[in-house]
Amino acid sequence: MSDYAIEATQLVREFKNGPRAVDGIDLGVSPGEIYGFLGPNGAGKSTTVHMLTTLLPPTSGTARVAGYDVVSEGSHVRAAIGAALQEAALDPLLTGREHLRLQASLQALPRGERNQRADELIARVGLSHAADRKVRGYSGGMKRRLDLAMALVHSPSVLFLDEPTTGLDIQSRTALWDEVARLAREDEVTVFLTTQYLEEADVLADRVGIIDHGHIVAEGTTDELKAQVGRPTVEAVPADPEEAARLAELLARFGDPCGSTKGVAVRLETGDTGLADVVRALDDAGIEVANLWLHQPTLDDVFLAKTGRSLEGSDDDEAEPARGELAAEPV
């Protein structure tokens, strides 16, 4: 018997007249872990989730969730898991509270517990004010929160979240992240989270798997993955443009030059600790800089290194926060 909450071995899903959406992936997610499944559109993330949640039978390979086989013990798997899928399919004619009661009834919660559980979850996801309104009037963020609450009705041990924050505003996204983190930390729920947002995986996931064209191309903690692709970069813009050549000469002592659109940049040989030496050297040389940044490698760099291209969907809005790991304010 395995110790994993989610385990897959050579899992394959092939569609008729189509490519292999998932092509022999191996997974092992420990109980209480948040596993981020990162990849661009069409990489195979949702297909994997559909197989692990028993919505789609695998073409070949095996998978066990909460200790049960997804093919032969599907009913046990469904009783143990909660899932909020990409399209929050809700009934526009039901209220939020009615959705939760329906879900509780589907999961065979005792009648006495249903209302109590519904009230508790409505409050937890911040929908108390709208609980008795039909969901056709809900915003996208409210629907997502209701969807999450429904997935939690029966206190599942494993939670699948398929791109849970797509289309949400920053506030809703942050609130959902807080709740997911709390579930893993306090309730010891195993969370399998698919996303195409680098920041989401970075902030939430204990470990990340990167999937591309149905294959897992990299797996590990975010730090491990970033360490695989390289060292941090220091970038400086001289206060006086005439000093650019001297600045480049000085920075070259700390690492290999690399491209910069704003000033001069080098990949530090000594990692993060080199920044202090750079600042001291600039001071000693009397070179005044207008801006100085320390760029950590991002998951996008990891994706780029592993697949040869940048992650789709990581538009500027998403990429910037990852770059936001700037350790030093402009000097």
Add this chain to the structure above:
Amino acid sequence: MRSFSVARAVAWRTLHNVFTNPSLFVPSLVFPLFFFTAFAGGLSRVQDVPGFDYKEGYTAFQFVFVLLQSAAFGGVFTGFGIARDFESGFARRLLLAAPNRSGILLGYAIAALGRWLVTATFLTGIALAVGMNVGGSGADIVGLYTLAVIVNAAAVLWAAGVAMRLRTMQAGPVMQLPVFVVLFFAPVYVPLSLLQGWIHAVAVVNPLTRVLEAARGFLAGTPTEVGAAFGAALLLAIAFSLWAFRGLRKAEAAG
């Protein structure tokens, strides 16, 4: 136990939506009433045709047909709802949330029955109010409504099988047309003995003819071909159960 819990949840949600939305509920009440009024009222002189031997009169003769028709279409309309659930993605939520998926099918069938019972009560009340004769005993009436319940179950299972295979609202005509054809190739307006030519030949082999004749016999208190009628109705219900469960498996396989 989990099956019943799932069935109860699915049935509650379907009935809740039907009964709280006039656009869904009113047509299912009005159409049988319209058919009853049009057939029984507009064609009432048919009872004067030589050979028309139904002793309770034309209103009762037509009531039985409309009752069975409403049972069948109550099932088909529920099938439309199933197709809508697949198209909107809500069925996926049910498949994901229900530990026992057979309960989903049972829930839709219970909802179809609940929906039809309201229609049947309304239709019966109207028929009695306009003076329909009832010659059958209490047991006969139980027989009549039991046959209608089986027809309702067969129809919803047929429609569910189609809905789960095609998983789109465009499946509506596929669900509706065969039921319409079977209903109207039975002796709808006159007794079987008065039909002639190809329609008589078709009506003789139509299983619904047995059901309709027996149901009219129950209402008149002269049950005929009861065994054949229940046999035909149950056979259809069993066959369509298998059809519906295979449809559910196909929907599961399609994800």
